[in-house]
Amino acid sequence: LEERLIFEIGDGETCGVDLPDPAADATNRLGGLARTSPIGLPGLSEPETVRHYTRLSRQNYAIDCGIFPLGSCTMKHNPRLNEKVARLPGFADLHPLQPETTVQGALAVIDELATWLLTLTGMPAVAMSPKAGAHGELCGILCIRAALEARGESREVILVPESAHGTNPATAAFAGFRVEAIPAGPDGRISLEALTGRLGPDVAGLMITNPNTCGLFERDIATICDALHDAGGYVYCDGANFNAIVGRVKPGELGVDAMHINLHKTFSTPHGGGGPGSGPVVLSEALAPFAPLPMVLRNEDGSYRLVEEESAGDDLPESFGRMSAFHGQMGMFTRALAYMLSHGADGLRQVSGDAVLNANYVLRQLEDVLEAPFAASGPCMHEALFGDGTLAKGVSTLDIAKALIDEGFHPMTMYFPLVVHGAMLVEPTECESKAGLDEFIAALHSIAERAAAGDLSLTQAPRYAPRKRLDEARAARSPVLTWQEPGQA
Amino acid sequence: LEERLIFEIGDGETCGVDLPDPAADATNRLGGLARTSPIGLPGLSEPETVRHYTRLSRQNYAIDCGIFPLGSCTMKHNPRLNEKVARLPGFADLHPLQPETTVQGALAVIDELATWLLTLTGMPAVAMSPKAGAHGELCGILCIRAALEARGESREVILVPESAHGTNPATAAFAGFRVEAIPAGPDGRISLEALTGRLGPDVAGLMITNPNTCGLFERDIATICDALHDAGGYVYCDGANFNAIVGRVKPGELGVDAMHINLHKTFSTPHGGGGPGSGPVVLSEALAPFAPLPMVLRNEDGSYRLVEEESAGDDLPESFGRMSAFHGQMGMFTRALAYMLSHGADGLRQVSGDAVLNANYVLRQLEDVLEAPFAASGPCMHEALFGDGTLAKGVSTLDIAKALIDEGFHPMTMYFPLVVHGAMLVEPTECESKAGLDEFIAALHSIAERAAAGDLSLTQAPRYAPRKRLDEARAARSPVLTWQEPGQA
Amino acid sequence: MRYLPLHDRDRSEMLAAIGAPSVDALFSDVPADALLTEPIAELPPHASELAVERHMQRLAGRNVSAGSVPFFLGAGAYRHHVPASVDHLIQRGEFLTAYTPYQPEIAQGTLQMLFEFQTQVARLFGCEVANASMYDGSTAAWEAVTMARRITKRNKTVIADGLHPHYVSSITTMARFTQDRIDYAPPALSPDCAIAELAARIDEETSCVLVQYPDILGRLPDLAALAEAAHEKGAMLVAVVTEPVALGAIASPGELGADIVVGEGQALGVGLQFGGPYLGLFACREKHLRQMPGRVCGETVDADGKRGFVLTLSTREQHIRREKATSNICTNSGLCALAFSIHMTLLGERGLRALAAENHRLACIAADRLAQVPGVSLLNESFFNEFCLVLDRNARQVVRELAAKDVLAGVSLGRLYPGDDALSRGLLVAVTETTTEEDIEALASALEEIVA
Amino acid sequence: MRYLPLHDRDRSEMLAAIGAPSVDALFSDVPADALLTEPIAELPPHASELAVERHMQRLAGRNVSAGSVPFFLGAGAYRHHVPASVDHLIQRGEFLTAYTPYQPEIAQGTLQMLFEFQTQVARLFGCEVANASMYDGSTAAWEAVTMARRITKRNKTVIADGLHPHYVSSITTMARFTQDRIDYAPPALSPDCAIAELAARIDEETSCVLVQYPDILGRLPDLAALAEAAHEKGAMLVAVVTEPVALGAIASPGELGADIVVGEGQALGVGLQFGGPYLGLFACREKHLRQMPGRVCGETVDADGKRGFVLTLSTREQHIRREKATSNICTNSGLCALAFSIHMTLLGERGLRALAAENHRLACIAADRLAQVPGVSLLNESFFNEFCLVLDRNARQVVRELAAKDVLAGVSLGRLYPGDDALSRGLLVAVTETTTEEDIEALASALEEIVA
Known part of the structure; x- marks a missing residue:
């Protein structure tokens, strides 16, 4: 239907609310701007x-319907407890500009969450207000710019590995930097040689993802950080993959200067079909002074205060300023805090362990039928990466993905990272049972076999979805973004 | 899938809650009954x-998915406001045996709802505790028994029209009465002649449904009530169809002695796949003294008290007793009250008007292709009744219903009332838009045409549902009601 | 009105299609003197969502919710923590706003859930089969009495003194009209369930003996002995469970010989709700299946041979059998059954056992602490999560005084057995996993102040 | 742990299949000295749902929720009544727990909703096209500045004095790093928006002029005059709407000549939430479509020719265009867009107009009543649902004193413009349909006590 x-x-005329119809003779004080x-x-x-x-x-398909193995997206179970606590009137029905004395519980949530993030990352400071991962990247990059300015330097280059999320170069460019790519080595990790060869007085910093988008841990991360620091640059770590190492590695101990944390990935705030996200950024000693406003601080008497423009001069004199109105994604903070409290230190460690175990299981169960370009590079982290090398002519990664839909599963991430041809990046997360994974693996295995055998019926998939394959080119060629009354289009 | x-x-071993595992060495005070x-x-x-x-x-199909035109079931929109208010901790997290002083708001809800029911029905008293329609019927019939006992009479016969809901005779029998059927006249209404001819000193009462299950208003209802009363009997009215007349007729003014009201029909508490219901019973002066416990009464100071076994001697000395533990379906009371307050006197009147209008529209749009046995009996009430007279050999009412499933609609009630062969009882309710009704009518019209033309493919429906036609005979022949480990079945 | 989609324009078009001059004209069969021509003046007009919500919040605010104070009430309704996912899932429109699954092809969600529910209930109670739920525990208990009467063709019912007095009242009321004979007396303030005396009341005319487990005083009667005594006389043993969590810690009635086990399922998934809607549980032996009242869901196959579920055995039911039905029950408690089943699925074997153990552990702590209060003694030798204290004052008065101090202390026996002086000093105290040790301390301190 | 389905038995089997000795061994690439071998000791262990809920309730209880007291705050975040069905629908798992619709064949629910949302926003703002939402109003305002820069290839931005100071700060922060030039000064306590003076600041280097409508003081600037002035110099007019409900009562910025309209959609469907997540709205003329930042959803057909929707124009976006993208925005505010769209669908044209009228009616009542308080005067000549009072004392202190009396009186200009003495006596008061006449009276009385 x-x-x-x-x-x-x-x-x-129809209306789904009951409101008094306006009096016809009502006067107004709209200054002549009343709508006509x-x-x-x-x-x-x-x-x-x-x-x-x-x-x-x-x-729609959703994580509530089944596995959602989108690599680099970390689609995990969204506990309903978190929805419930976020809706407590004491959180949900609170205005951002209420007097501090009336929002002490809200400030306490921010502070508690900050403490968890600092402890898990081993970093000394955190900016809570960024509204999503990319906004967090911007925050981190602006901290780097502010730090360079404070040093009186105008370094203009940000190095970004080829395999980086597209947001990384976009962010650096948006903040006015020039972006240069660093190639990966054959093992799927950043080329240390290429990197160190490029360092110099024009390099402001490096944006790195660790574990990287090939699903591998950058073994040389500490060396890389040292090299950047020695060259006067900073290291920004894209935290989208923090789920692989939460509770097992503190990025601060590896030497990174800034890292955003996607609360909507690692800490399970719901994605909602595309947002909202939340992207707090943890900062090293070097960058902490430049963190944006506002900031929540604890007073000596145990109460909390909000550092905004007024008091920034005392508390955060070098802050680079405000990135958005109000205090950040409070609705996501309550959910993330409930998630962390539920798991605890032991549970979060189990999260990363199970996520990595599940991904390695997927990798090893499928490497016989799908190209696994870095299978020899050791265990993967929380994502298993495949290429399209085994697919027969006429069958593409896209076809594999659409065929999975017909088997009742959401596909993996396609064509990313760019360093692998026809990439398929599978992130099962820790929330899948072994039985569930086995079903998914069996389906993908069978599809991969058909693809290798040149079964062109795969190109007709999906057949059993609400829509057959949609014409994306047509949508972009002559964009129709709003509905028009028939005859007016 | x-x-x-x-x-x-x-x-x-798996567990979806976090609880401490019991200490292995814990002692217990279970009196030797510890589970082994x-x-x-x-x-x-x-x-x-x-x-x-x-x-x-x-x-599942549900009212949230589309029209659910089950005759005599009144499947209407379930406002989410009502779900929200029922979940306020002040209602949902309240123990039934808390001291009266701590539950004054809950007692006020019961009293307010009672006032609405009394005003809408024009009756002097209401028993709030019955847990569903059939439980309400039992309550009304027990009131009649108690009233007869108080009069020292032992009348043993309850008259029930042929077209009555099956619960009516079942209830009368369960309460120890003998049931006799009264036939309907050719116009689909109770035969006044047959009824008055049967009245006598052995007749305890009549159970009547008005509007009746043929979708017609019993024009002679006042006469019928008078006749019963003159013969020393009582009239029980099945209130399942109250939605047709709410706000337009007060049954108390027609002379009925007892009527249950399905809060889950007329007042929109959700059906939940088969319950819970709630069936308060309004009572005439004659039956009011025998109402069951508990009862909420208002004190002179405006506070409320709960009449239970302890104080019944003062407040309700002739009560026939308690029908169930505690005070009735509080969770349904809050929802129904919110529903009534939302509609108000004007809205409830619009409810019955629109419900009847929608049903007549369905009746008249389909009488050209479906047998409408009582189409000449005047306007129908909130249900349109059809028979299988126009269907070709080999196609049944069941096939029509299943074919509707393939068109994306829930079928109507089938094979009820029994007085019409292959009956199809359509109750659209007031919650359908004209556009929505037109779609439903078009689908049913087309199916009816195919049925008249002998399209045997209808017997294969449904084809597009989660299951094809299920073998109900097999389920009843060798019942499997619980799951058994494979090999143990 | 926000819930009503028709416009005046629609109405005009539809009336034209019908050939009626007005909506009012459709009511021409109603006697003119009874037909109201205007909205009822005594009732208010329609109100916005905001206004209705405010009104209901105001009423809710006049109640003291259990979660807002130290809370110890039980006596047939227990406050347990319900996982948030339970309430989320039962609110899915496809569950919440569906009707009884009369069209099984588009109701497999409800039907499969009921099949799972029946299996969970049967296993929990130690029985072979269970139905798809009934109104509540008390009405299920009466249905069990009538079922035993149909099977044994006898009409005397022996009720143990420990059955919840509301259940006794409900059964007695019905029996008054059906000429069943009830043999019952209220309990004494004794730790002893007096099984031998109870067994002695069973005779050749007894259809069944009804016993609550754990009973209203929190005691744990010896069901096995009672089953033997009943069966000896050809009577059936009906066990009543008002706290299903207990069965995570104690042996099931079915294992111990009960023929029918009924219960109140509210404790799992449903919540307190001031007494309703609750969830009647009903299980029995397979051989009595066709005498079991209420709806049941059964397994079958569809036209393609795939497993599916349908409502079945409807030949026992009112809509087919009319006055010969096993019960007049029509509605069940489907949504509460769903909540129970989801909660049970989240718990599983391990969770239910852990939950029961935690309840018992805290109850033991509470019993010991409260028995230390001067003027307070513990009646029970054994109990699960509820026990009876004996005070040296009228317990009902104590409960009221404690309520004034914002402690909801439990259920006094005076509330349950009004006019029974012997019981007036009894106070039932229930403890669950939602009770904190601070709550226990708060009750103990408040009791000390008041009783002393 | 309740969210983690693997068992130790599963883990052993999987490790065997992988050929790894232990889960820890899978982390062999991590430098050994950085690898933690135990749970972090400073953090607590896992906790039950009950314990977590208790903790969060305790924290929530330390806040004064808006609904619990007379409440008058606005200044960019408005408290409106959200119908219960909105929150119900956005919690459906298929909406709540879906990702960005990268596989459109199984995401038509989200995509069709976004297409409807875009149409609603475009019409509300009087523009031809809109995107699928951004983080919030303030970040959308910055995106508009950069879009105007890309289109005009100029880099001076003139900001009207009435733009929300947080928005000004956000833009200024970003401009500091991108070398955009910002021309802005805070407002005076004047009822006059001084459009002529503002127009005079627009020159040939100006890419756009940014104006809030209604503005931070509740004033209604003459957009048409400003549009004319801007267009004359080849600059664009960017209008910022922080209270979309106002557009039910006043003409849309697009009608009045704005080229880009951005806004904060929080007022409809989303709720206060202490400031986030909120909903950035973004609309513009069709000719600038390909310079518009953020995700957009477009109509297309599937292989059978059926209408369907997809994310489109991704060549503007970061995941394709990387450093040449129109924005680095990746996440939008999808769930808030859904809430906004559902609320808007419930309202419709008639409801939005009625809602706006009711807000304005109550605001007029409040303005008149409060202006009667001695020592209080009304700044505005015109306003929608928010206005500025001038007190004869420091308003920030008054707000604090009123909070101590359980009245949340509004937003002092001192909070928004710290250190600006000229504004320190200003108090912004917002009134919506959730404000009762009793609330207004409570504020007036409390003000009388404090100011007098």
Whole structure:
């Protein structure tokens, strides 16, 4: 059954709320700006609304429906306890500008969460306000810029490995840096030689992902950090893959200067079909003074204060400033804190252990039918990376992904990282049972066998999804981004 | 994708809660009854649990997915506001035996809801504790028995029209009465002649449904009530169809002595796949003294008291006693009260008007292709009744119903009432939009045309449901009601 | 009105299609003098969500919720921690807003859940089969009495003194109209369940003996002995379980010989809710299957041979058998059954045992601590998570005084057995995993102040 | 641990399949001296749901929630009534626990919703196209500045004095690193938006002028005049809307000539949440589509020719274009967009207008009542649902004193503009449909006591 658009169901008269209709003769104080033209918004009654969104939701796949092995996305179970605590009126119904005395519990949440993050990463400071991973990257990069400015240096180059997330170069460029790529070695790790060869007085820093996007731990990370520091640069670590090492390695002890943490990945705040995220950034001693506002600090009497523009001069004089309104993603903080408290130190360590175990299990169960370019590089971390080398002509990584849909599974990440041709990056996370993994592996194994044998029916997948394969090129060629009344399109 | 049973997924070791494992050496005071054998209960981790039930739910059709036109069931929109208020800790986290002073708000809810029910029905008293419609019927019938006993009479016969819900005769029999059927006239209404002819000193009462199960209002209801009363009997009205007349007719003014109200029908508490229900019973002056315990009364100072066994002697000396533990379906009371407050007097009147309008629209749009046995009897109430007269040989009412499933709709009630061959009873309720009804009508119209034309492919429906047609005879022949470990079945 | 999608324009078009002049004209069969032409004036007009929510919050605010104070009530309704995922899942529209699964092809979610639920209940109770739930424990108990009557064709019911008095009342009320005979007397303040005396009341006319386990005073009666005594006389043993968590720690009634086991399932998944809706559990031996009341779900196959589930054995039920049905029950407690089943699935064998052990551990701590209060003694020799204290004052008054001090201390026997002086000093105290040691200390201190 | 399904038995089997001796061995690439061999001792061990919930409830209890007292805060975050169905629907697992719709065939629910959302936002703002949301209003405002820079190839930004100071700070921070030039000064306590003076600051180097509507003092600037002035110099007009409900009552920025309209969508569906997550809205003219940052959803067809939706124009985005992307934004605010869209669907045209009218009506009542308090005067000549009072004392201190009396009176300008003495007597008061006349009276009385 097709679900029409709200514009095709509703009209301007229908309404799913009960509000008094405005008095016709009401005067206003709108300064002559009272609206005179219609907006064009359809309304639906409440029953129609509930049905529309219920039916829409049923066209989605989600982690609640099954495995969601998108590499570098860390789709794990979202506990409903966290949804419940985030909705306590004492958190959800709180205005960001209430007097400090009326929000001490909220500030305590921020401080407690900060303490967990600092302890897990072994870093001395954390900026809590960045709103997502990429915003956190920006925060870290701006800290580096501010630190360089404070040193009176104008280094303009940020080094980024080829295998980096696309956000890394975008962030560096957005912050006004020039981006240069560093190649990976044949084992899938950053080439230490290429890196050290490029260091110099124009290099502001390195953006590195560890574990990297090939699913491997950068063994030389400490050496790399030392080299950067020796050359006067800083090391930004993309924390998207922190789930692989949480509770087992403290990045601060390896020498990184800044790392964002995706609360919506490692700490399970729900992705919600694309956000919101939350990206606190832990900072080294070198970068801590430049952290953005606001910041929560603990007073001597145990109460908390919020450092904003007013008091920054005393508490954080070198702060590079504010990155967004208010204090960050509070709704995500409560969820992440509940997640951490639930797992505890032992549970978080089990998280990374099980995540890595699951990924290695996937890697080894499939390397007989799929190209596993770095299988010889040792154990993978929490992601198993495959290439399209075994696929017969006419069958692509895309076909494998779409065929998985017909087997009832969400596909893995496709065509990333770029360093592997036709890459398939599988991240099962710690939330899958062995039985569930075995089902997924069996399905993918069978598809890979068909792909190797040149079964072109795979190119017709998916057949059993709410839609067959969608024409993405057409959407981009002549973009239709809003609905128009028929005849007006 | 098939969903396995929890017994096939989980095991005795897995656990989706975190509790300390019992100390091995813990002493107990269990009087030698400590459990020594396993129970055989599988556990699932929380992610597996969420997935299992999410996937199961997706195999269900529900009012949130579309129209659910089950005649005599009144499947209407369940507002989420009502779910929210029922979950306020002040209602949901309240023990039934807390001291009266600590539950005044809960008693106020019961009293307010009672006031709404009394005002809507025009009756002087209401028993709130019955737990569902059939329990309410039992309550009403026991009131009649108690009233007869108080009069020193032992009338043993309850008259029940042929078209009555099966619960009516079952209830009367369960309460120790003998049941006699009264036939319907050709217009689908009770035969006044047959009824009055049967009245006599052995008749305790009549159980009548009004509007009746043919979807018609019993025009002679006042006459019928008078006749019963004149003959020394009582009239029990099955209130399952109250949705047709709420806000437009007060049954008390027609002379009925008792009527249950399905809060889960007329007042929209959710059905939950088969319950819980709630069936308060309004009572006439004649039956009020015999109402069951407990009862909420208002004190002179505005506070509320609960009349239970202790104080019944003062407040309700002729009560026939308690029907169940505690005070009734509080969780349903809060929802129903929120529903009533939301609609108000005007909204409830609109409810019955729109429900009846929708049903008549369905009736008239389909009478050209389906037998409508009482179409000439005037407007129907909130249900449109069809028979299988136009269906070609080899196609049955069941096939029509299953074919509707393939069109994306829930079928109507089948084979009820018994007075119409191959009956199809359609109750659209007031919650359907005209556009939605038009879609449903078009689908049913087309199926009916195919059925009339002898399209035997209808007997293969459903084809697009989670299951094809299920073998109900096999289930009853050799019942398998519990899962057994393979090899032990 | 936000819930009603029809517009006046729709109504006009539909009336035209019907050939009726107005909506009011559709009510022409209603006697004119009874037809209301205006909204009922005594009732308020429609209200916004905001206004309704405010009103209900105000009423809720006039109650003292169990979670807001030290809390020790039980007596047939227990406060346990329900995992958040339970409430989330039962609110999925496909579960919440579905009807009884009359069209099984599009109700496999509800049906498979019921099949799993029946299996969980049967195993928990140590029985072979279970139904798909009933209204609550008390009505299930009465259904068990009628089932035993149908099977044994006898009509005397012996009720142990430890059965919850509301259950006794409910059964007695029904029996008054059906001419069942009830043999019952309330308990004495004794730690002894007096099984031998109870057994002596069973005779050749007895259809069943009803016994609660653990009983209303928290005592643990010897079911095995009672089963033997009942069976000897051809009577059935009906066990009533009001705290299913107990069965994680003690042997099941079925193992001990009960023929029918009924219970209140509220403790798992459902919550207190001021007494309802609750969840009636009903299990029995397979040979009595066709005499079992209520809905049941059974396994079958579809036209492709795939496993599927349907409501079955409906020939016992009212909608087929009318006045010959095994019960007049129509609605079950489906959503509560779902909550129970999900909670049970999260617990599993290991979790239920751990939960029971934790309840018992805390109850032992509480019993010891409270028995140290001067003027307070512990009645029970054995108990699971609820026990009876004997005070040297009227317990009902003590409960009221403690409520005024924001401690909900338990259920006084005076509340349950009004007018029974012998029991007036008894106080039932229930302890679960939600009870903290601070709560226990708060009760002990408050009791010390008041009783002293 | 309740969230982790692997057993030790599973682990052993899997390690055997992998050929690794232990889980720890899988971490052999980590430098040995950095590898932790035990759980971190400074952090507590795992905790039950009950324990975690208790802890979080305790923290929540240390806050004064807006709904529990008379409440008048706005200044970029507004408390409106969110229908219960909104929160129900966004919690459906298929929405809540889905990722960015990278596989559109199994994400049509999210994608169709985004397409509907984009249309709603574009229409509300009076623009042709909108994106699928951004982090919040302040970051969207910065993205608008960079978009205008890309389009005009100029780098001077003129900011009206009425832009929310947090937005100004955010933009200034970013501009410091990107060498954009910002022309801004804070407002005076004047009812006049001084459009002419603002227009005079626009020159041939100006890429855009940024103006908030209604502005931080609740004033309603004349956008049409400003648009004309900007366009005359080849600059773009960027309007910032922090209270979208206002657009039910006043003309949209797009109608009045704005080229880019950004906003904070929190007021509809999302709730206060102590400041986040919120919802950045972004709309513009179709001709600038390919310079618009952020994700967008577009219509297309599937292999059968059926309408469907996909994320599109990704060649602008970081994951394709890397350092040449229009923005580094990756995550959007999808779930908040869903909440906004559902709330907007429930309201529709009629509901949004009624909601706006009710807000304005109550705000007028409040303004008149509060202006009667001795020592209090109303700054605004025009306003929507928020206005600025001028007190004869430091407003920040007054707010603190009122908080001690359990009245959350509004946002003092001293909080927003610390150190600016001229503004220190200003108090922003916001009124919505959730404000009762009793609340207004409570604030007036409390003010009378304190200011007098």
